[in-house]
Amino acid sequence: MRGRQRVKTVVDLVEAPEAAPAARPATAPPAPPVDVDPLYGVALLKTAFELKRRPEGSVDEVLRGVLARMRIDEDAFRSFLARQGGLLAALGQKR
Numbered sequence: 001m002r003g004r005q006r007v008k009t010v011v012d013l014v015e016a017p018e019a020a021p022a023a024r025p026a027t028a029p030p031a032p033p034v035d036v037d038p039l040y041g042v043a044l045l046k047t048a049f050e051l052k053r054r055p056e057g058s059v060d061e062v063l064r065g066v067l068a069r070m071r072i073d074e075d076a077f078r079s080f081l082a083r084q085g086g087l088l089a090a091l092g093q094k095r
Contacts, residue, residue: 040080043070 046066051059067074 036080037072039070039072040077043067043072043077046070
């Protein structure tokens with residue numbers, strides 16, 4: 001090999017003592033309930049994309065259309081939105 005050679009770094013791995021599991025920070029949002037349909041997040045994304053594509057449509061109209069196409073119960077979805085209202089408002093204000 002011609003030219004300069006790289007310096008090789010040797011790292012000694014030391015086993016860390018077993019620590020207690022890290023506690024969840026107080027600022028972390030609570031875990032979502034288990035009964036939430038995983039398609040709700042997809043429905044929110046589709047609604048956002050649809051609103052971006054058609055800005056003249058109302059949010060309720062676009063949301064109804066997305067939920068109908070995805071065959072999601074509108075009442076259950078709206079109750080999910082009501083439970084997540086604080087989180088959604090916080091995310092909307094970060095924008």
